Amino acid sequence: MQRKWLILSTVSLGSLMSTLDGSIVNIALPAIQADFGIDLTTVEWVVVAYLLVVGSLLLPVGRLGEVQTFKRVYLVGFALFTGASVLCGLAPSESWLIGFRVLQACGAAAITAMGPAVVARTFDASERGRALGLNGVSVSLGLSLGPALGGILTQLASWRAIFLINVPIGIVAILWAWRIL
16 A cells, blocks of 8 residues: 555544544533533533634644644644543533533644645645545544444443543554654
8 A cells, every 4th residue: 555545544534533523522412411510502612612613723723734844733733632532521510621622622623724734745636636535535424423423422331431432542543643644
């Protein structure tokens, strides 16, 4: 297998995880709401904070990648995302959970912004469209699998499992990216 396809696998794993985490929480909101005894308006911030931060940081983080190197920003972002996932899973209150989701979103923004940049630099023009399309499939899978996986984890364990599941996968993904990129 050519190295560029290994690089795409790394980027696609990051895309899958960051989008999965955007959608996995939705199904667990009632469980989070019940656990913390909060109203619907407050618990919605667990989702809204993540999406707002990811969306607002894509361009600045993209520029940071040009200055600091895509690999460095991608790895730091993945480490931040994974570490914040631990914190989200252990959050003692809704305020802490929302704050940790903001941290997690900062990492997700780095993953999301660096992915297409890495693909564009790795693949020549004749294969770039296909590679970006395959990465797009990972984004779609993450968004599609999130609610089902969130429901399963919430039923089998608790809402905290939707965050803690990121930790072993994130560690493997960081090591894979560090080696391949």
